[in-house]
Each structure stands twice: as C-alpha cells, then as structure tokens.
Amino acid sequence: MRDFRSERVCKIPPSGIRKFFDIAQEMEDVISLGVGEPDYDTPWNVREAAIRSIEQGQTAYTSNSGLIELRQEIKKYLSDSYGISYDPKKEIVVTTGASEALDISIRAVVDSGDEVLVADPSYIAYTSNVMLAGGVPVLVPCLEKDEFKLTPDSLMEKITKKSKILLCNFPNNPTGGVMTKEDYKGIADIVTDHDLLLISDEIYSELTYEGEKASAASVDDLWERTITINGFSKAYSMTGWRVGYICAPETICSAVLKIHQYVMLSAPTTAQYAAVEALRNGADACREMVSEYKIRRNLFVNGLNRAGLKTHMPNGAFYAFPNIIEYGISDEEFAERLLKEHHVAVVPGSVFGPAGVGHLRCSYAVSREDLMTAVGRIEQFVSDL
Template sequence: MRDPIAEKVKVIQPSGIRKFFDIANQMEEVVSLGVGEPDFDTPWHIRDEGIYSLEKGRTFYTSNSGLMELREEISRYLERKCRVSYNAASQVLITVGGSEAIDLCMRAMLNPGEEVLIPQPSFVSYLPCAVMADGVPVIIELREENQFRLTKQQLLDAITEKTKILVLPFPNNPTGAIMTKEELEEIAQVVIEKDIYVLSDEIYSELTYETGHTSIASLPGMKERTVLINGFSKAYAMTGWRLGYACGPEEIISQMVKLHQFAIMCAPTTSQYAAIEALKNGDEDIEEMRKAYNGRRRYLMHAFHEMGLKCFEPYGAFYVFPCIKEFGMSSEEFASRLLDEEHVAVVPGSAFGDCGDGYLRISYAYSLEDLKVALGRLENFIKRLRDGGRQDG
C-alpha cells in the first residue's frame, strides 16, 4: 500500500515533556515536577463567569476572530501592561491556546524554504510548527554564561538571506530566563536592519520576578514587525480552558484568521466569556500566584545551593534549569534514573533542544510540600551518585 503519512510529519519527534509525564502517571508515589501547569485552581470569579455564560445559553459560535468584547479587553490590557496598542477589530485574534497562535503565525507567514530562527533551549512546539509550515528551522544555541539570553551577536551570526522570522521565547520555558528592555533594544535594531519579523511568545509575561516584563512590540519600529502571542493558561491558571491570542499587523492577522476559520472556526465560547472576567478583575489573582511562585523559586535556589547543584538564577516563568553535567550522564539518563530510583519526575533538558542536554527542567508550579519531598529525594539521589563516583575513583 502507498505510505499514508507525510514525510514532514514523520520526522517530527513526540514531545519529550509528555513522555516522562505519561510514565510517571503509571507509577505509584511519584512526585511529578514535570508539567508546566499551575497547581492553583482557576480563580472562582473567573469560573463563575464561565458557568454563568452556560446558564444564559451563550453556547453558540462567536466570530472567527473571537468575541469583540474580549478583543477589546485584550487591547486595553496590553496598552495598560505593555504600552502597546492594537485595533481590536483587525489586529487581535482569539485562538485555542497560545500553541495554535504559534502554528497559525508560521503557516500564514512562511513560504517553503524560508528560515525561522529558534533560540534553544525553548518550548517544544516552535520547531515542529516551522517544519509543518514548510519553513526551515535554524537553531540558535543559548548559553548558560549569558544566562540563556539571546545576544545581538548570536542573532547576527544566524541571519541569512532566507531568514524570515525570529522566535523570541521570553520569559523562557524551560530556563526561566528573561530579556531586559536594553537587551531587547539591541535585538530590535538587528531585526529592523535585516528586515525580518518576530514571533514574540509572551505567555509567561505576568510571571516575572525582580523586574517587570518588556514586550519587544512596544519598542520603536517593532509593532509592525511583531506578532505578539499570549494567553490565559499561565497567568490565570486556565490551562484547560484552552484560550490564547495573537496581536499584530492587520495584514498578518487577517491571514491567520483565514487559516483559523477553516481549521478551528472559533475558540470555545465559554472560555472567552471567562477570559473577559479574568482581564477585567484578575490582577489581584495574578499577584497572589506570582508571590507564591517567587517563594518557591527562592526555596529551590536555596536548596540547590545547599546540595551543591549548579543552577543559574531564573527571573521568569516557573521553571529552574539546574546543570547536571558533573555526573557524566545525559539528561535523559539522569531523569530516567531519578524517576526509577526516587520516583521523582522531571524533564530532561534535551527535550527542549540538543543544547539543553546536561540540564533538567524542574517546574515549581507545584505546592511547596511537593517541592520539599521531591528535593529531598533528589538530594539523596545526587549524594549516591557522588559517593559512588568517589568510591570508583
């Protein structure tokens, strides 16, 4: 029989995040720090608005672009938080999570053979979305000595005549790295000079510590070159509601709407009504969760210091990215043994790109109690490895 599977789909590897999550689900007494999902319930007033929309029978399709009231609230939110303004009627699209927005952006913008610059380690969807859009992913390896930030020189070195899009994944999953306004200004200068576009994934924009978030779209000359992607999963603990959005130039958003129209029709109506409430009255919820995450972040950094595990200090998202190179094994092997021997699930850094090997992604979107149990088990595991190394030597 003729092969039913497209070659470009065959080369895409399954998510390394889900692999360990699925294994952990089949084991008993596992503490999982693998999935980037808030342990908070969606705040009650947001859930209540979703329930109310169902009770009122608001169960019909919305427009392809999403409820106008929600798009207007997003526009006000971004103007208030990021100092960038979008026309709700033509420059905002509501999507099924931020992941759909990434997919739509690349499919709308890329011609076959055009290159997408993807700094890694980073979210697992960027590369396969580029491949499925017939683009060519070009990896920029971020370095720990630069705190996993993209530098101007790295960007210049990666750009060719075929470069079309730069993915800017900050605050970063899996490293927790952020970019300052000054660093973004240097990147923006290159983007403008080289005439390329930016896909700015800002899903963790509300989860920054020590300093505020800057959107590259807010910098001079960048709004017309940027598709800003965000959503409700992380900031409002709304992962299962599956709601995101994309904002950008009308000529790009209109084509994304067309693809969205044929593939999805519209984002879930109930989720859209809940999101309106989140944007209107959710600032205190965000602050409460951010304080809790920051406390957990500090606890982990202190624990790593106590056990002598090297880890640069992250200032965004809810991940730490400790280095395990001293143990002479791959991230995959380390994570597998930690799961088998101590029943702690973390994600190998290699799941986020080859340059992530030698690191682990540990999520602190879990209770402090779970973190304490997991860190105790991790310390036991590390102690055995170090003791074994001394005995063998």
C-alpha cells in the same frame, strides 16, 4: 499498501516530555516536577462568569476574531501593561489557546524553505510547527552564561540570506530566562536591518519576578514587524479553557484569520466570557499566585544549589533549569535514574534543543512540601552519584 503519512509528519520526533510522564504514571509515590501547568484552580469569579454565560444561553459561535468585548479588554491590558496599542477590530485575533496562535502564526508567514531562527532551548512545539509549515528551523543558542537571554552576537551568527523569521519565548520555557525592554532593544537593529519578522510568545509574561515585565512590540521599530502571542493559561490558571490571542499589524492578522476561520472557526465561547472576567477582575488572583511562585522559586533553587546542582536563578515562568554536566552522565540518563531510583520526575533539557543538553527542566508549580521532599530525594541521588 503505501505509507500514507506525510514526510513532514514522519520527520517530527515524538514528545520527549511525554516519555517521562508515561513512566511516572505507572509508579507510586512520584513527585512530578515535569508538568508545565499552574497548580491553582481557575479563580472562582472567572468560573462564575463562564457559568453565567451558559445560563444565559451564550453558547453560539462568536466572530471568527473572537468576542469584541474580549478583544477590547486585550487591547486595554496591553496598553496598560506595555504601552502598546492594537485595533481590536483588525489587529487582534482570539485563538483556541496560545498553541493554536503559534501554529497559525507560523503557517501564515512561512513558505517552503524559509529559515526560522528559533531561540534555543525552546518549547518542543516550536521547531515541529516550523517543519509542518515547510520551514527550516535554525537554532540560536541562549546560554547559561548569558542568563539564557537571546544575545545580539548569538543571533548574528545564525542569520543567512534565507532567514525570514525570529521566533522566541520570554519568559522562557524551559529555562525561566527573561528579556527586558533593554534586551529587546539590543536585538531590534538586527531584526530591522535583516528585515526579519519577530514572533514573540509571551504566555509567561505575567510570571516575571524582578523588574518590569517586557513585551517585544513595545520597542521602537519592532511593533510593525512583531506578532505577539499570549493567552490565559499561565497567568490565570486557565490551561483547560483554551483561550489565547494574536496581536499583529492588520496585514498579518488578516492572513492569520484566513487559517483560523477554516481550521477552528472561533475559540470556545464560554471560555471567552471567562477570559473577559479574568482581564477585568483577575489581577489580584494573578498577583497572589505569582507571589507564591516567587517564594517557591527561592526555596527550590536554593535547595538545588545546596544539593549540588548548579542552578541559575530564573526570573520568569515557573521552571528551574539545573546544570548536571559535572556528573558525567547524560541529562536523559540522569532523569531516568532519578525517576526510577528516587521517584522524582523531571524533563531532560536536551528535549528542548541542543542548548538544553546537560540540564534538567524542573517545574516548581507544585506545593512547597513536595518541592522540599523532591530536593531531599535529589540530594540523595546526587550523593549516590
């Protein structure tokens, strides 16, 4: 019998993150720094809004684009936060999480053979989604010496005549690197001169610790050529609710909507009502969470540096990205031995792309107590090395 799987699917590697989760689940007394998920419950007022919607029988499909009141709140949030404006009727689509937003955005604009420039290191789904759409991912290194930012020089080195799209994620998973508005201005001329479309995944935008949070579309000349992706998973601790959104010019949004209406129809109705409440009355809970993450970041990163792991101070998301090159073993071997010998689960940086080689992704979305225990175990492991 023939192998019925598509060539595209066969070319996609399995998740490098899952490997370490599977090992950790079979062990006792493991501190996991591998999960990319807030350790907070969804705020109670948001949960109440969802319960209320169910009690009122608001359980039917919504518009393909999502509840109009949610799209209006998204418009208000983006206007208040970044000074950018979208028409909630034509330029905003609510999706089943930012993951669907990323997938259908890429499929809506990538043709077979198109080169997609991907800021590297990147979340593991980016290159796979590009390949599933028939595109060719081209990795643009974002290096530690540049604070893991996307620089004009790195971008120019990778552009070819086939380049069509630039895909980036700031604040970044896995590095915690950020782009300021000035940083986006630094690449704006390149994007426009080479007629690129920018897909900007800003799911961690609220988790920015110093300076003003930035959105690529707020830069002059970038709005008309930017797809902004965001959602509620990180800022409001709503990972399981699966609500995200896409903001883009009408021509692009209409293309995205074609795919969305066939593969998903609409995002979960109850979750959309919860998201409305999150945008209207969730800012205080978000600020409290971000304040706590900043404290944990400082404790953890300073602890890693004292333990002997050179670690850049991240300014966004909830990940540290320590450098382990000087220890003479691969990041995968380091992570495996740290898990098996000292029961701390981290993710090798190499699973996020070539620029991640020699690093580890460590999430500090765990309790302070667990972070300090993990630092102690890491210090012992480094000492043994």
